[in-house]
Amino acid sequence: MYLVADINVEICAAKSCKLCTQYCPEANTIQYSEDMGKEKGFKYGSAYVAVDRCKGCAQCVWVCDNMAKNNAIKMIMIDQLPLAAVTDNIRYEEKSTVVALSNPMIVIGN
Numbered sequence: 769m770y771l772v773a774d775i776n777v778e779i780c781a782a783k784s785c786k787l788c789t790q791y792c793p794e795a796n797t798i799q800y801s802e803d804m805g806k807e808k809g810f811k812y813g814s815a816y817v818a819v820d821r822c823k824g825c826a827q828c829v830w831v832c833d834n835m836a837k838n839n840a841i842k843m844i845m846i847d848q849l850p851l852a853a854v855t856d857n858i859r860y861e862e863k864s865t866v867v868a869l870s871n872p873m874i875v876i877g878n
């Protein structure tokens with residue numbers, strides 16, 4: 769077992785600055801979903817982590833705590849996650865960038 773980043777949707781969606789998505793060193797690991805916050809009644813969406821790509825560096829925790837001042841991300845043992853998103857599909861297109869899709873949140877553990 770190992771540590772991965774876990775983003776609290778309620779805390780993130782109150783600020784929803786997307787800073788962590790820019791600083792994570794692993795491409796396509798922190799994603800952003802408009803629906804994830806709005807479906808809980810927030811005005812904004814939330815960042816979330818594709819846990820199969822997370823390397824456990826905790827840089828996003830530092831960014832959220834110290835730059836965003838929002839404390840929405842904690843490191844958690846992967847088997848303790850109540851819900852997780854995993855990478856579903858990555859396409860490398862001829863002229864443009866990588867497209868990564870994470871599937872909806874799934875229940876792991878338990």
Ligand code: SF4
Pocket residue numbers: 775779780781783784785786787788789814815831832836838839840841
């Ligand atoms: S840095 Fe924090 S508040 Fe900003 S999007 Fe990431 S988790 Fe949300």
Ligand code: SF4
Pocket residue numbers: 772773791792793794797798817821822823824825826827828829
């Ligand atoms: S712990 Fe590191 S690799 Fe994992 S989401 Fe945060 S910044 Fe990215």
